[in-house]
Amino acid sequence: xxxxxxxxxxxxxxAFTAEAQKERFMVxxxxxxxxxxxxxxxxxxxxxxxxxxxARNDDQIAGWDFWSLHSGADHSDFQYIMITYYxxxxxxxxxxxxxxxxxxxxxxxxxxxxxxxxxxxxNSLSMREMPMRLYMKEIVCTDDNFQMKPGVLASxxxxxxxxxxxxxxxxxxxxxxxxxxxKRIEQGLMGHWSLLRTALPLGSEAKSTHLTMNVYKDxxxxxxxxxxxxxxxxxxxxxxxxxxxxxxxxxxxxxxxLENVVR
Numbered sequence: 001x002x003x004x005x006x007x008x009x010x011x012x013x014x015a016f017t018a019e020a021q022k023e024r025f026m027v028x029x030x031x032x033x034x035x036x037x038x039x040x041x042x043x044x045x046x047x048x049x050x051x052x053x054x055a056r057n058d059d060q061i062a063g064w065d066f067w068s069l070h071s072g073a074d075h076s077d078f079q080y081i082m083i084t085y086y087x088x089x090x091x092x093x094x095x096x097x098x099x100x101x102x103x104x105x106x107x108x109x110x111x112x113x114x115x116x117x118x119x120x121x122x123n124s125l126s127m128r129e130m131p132m133r134l135y136m137k138e139i140v141c142t143d144d145n146f147q148m149k150p151g152v153l154a155s156x157x158x159x160x161x162x163x164x165x166x167x168x169x170x171x172x173x174x175x176x177x178x179x180x181x182x183k184r185i186e187q188g189l190m191g192h193w194s195l196l197r198t199a200l201p202l203g204s205e206a207k208s209t210h211l212t213m214n215v216y217k218d219x220x221x222x223x224x225x226x227x228x229x230x231x232x233x234x235x236x237x238x239x240x241x242x243x244x245x246x247x248x249x250x251x252x253x254x255x256x257x258l259e260n261v262v263r
Contacts, residue, residue, distance in 0.1 A: 053262045054104035063262055
């Protein structure tokens, strides 16, 4: 009996450890839609949710988000951000090919015949442009159980580590900024924070090398967090924060609301 209990506990610990060590990869697609097609695109994102839900059920992806942008550099160039989550870098780079997407569309819309499905899919693609796509790997995140759902607010902060400061920047994010965000989460001022690194090799001319994702449950929590000042921060901690800030350039920040989600 004792051996059985011990074996069960060992299996539970191993399963927990494996889950904790699971890596996350993300493809962020910044989408542009012509102003005269915005209404049609609302229908498109609902279609995409149904299609990506089939992909999630088929274990081809780990999740999918659709965000509506409110602000950011060159905001006129992008109105939406679509994020597809993967637990494997090969799956991320391979993506979902057109044939598989059409098959998932058939499952999501069983009342349509093959020709109608193909036409629906082609029309949806013609409505959008994706001038920027980022392949990212999550390298550190806060310890929380935040649930993504429509209405959630997030800022996507695109960073570029300064030349020669790549390692120093990541160390600052993990050792200096992560504890700050973790404290805010524990105080109810934030929902989730993560640091992403580009998953593809980059040269010195790359516009960005990293991205931080700061998630809030609503605007109230977001504005409370902006107004918060940690009066207990020591001089040493302030110096560490400034050194971390000086190790990278904050290229631009996109504020967005979550509209559709698949988990």
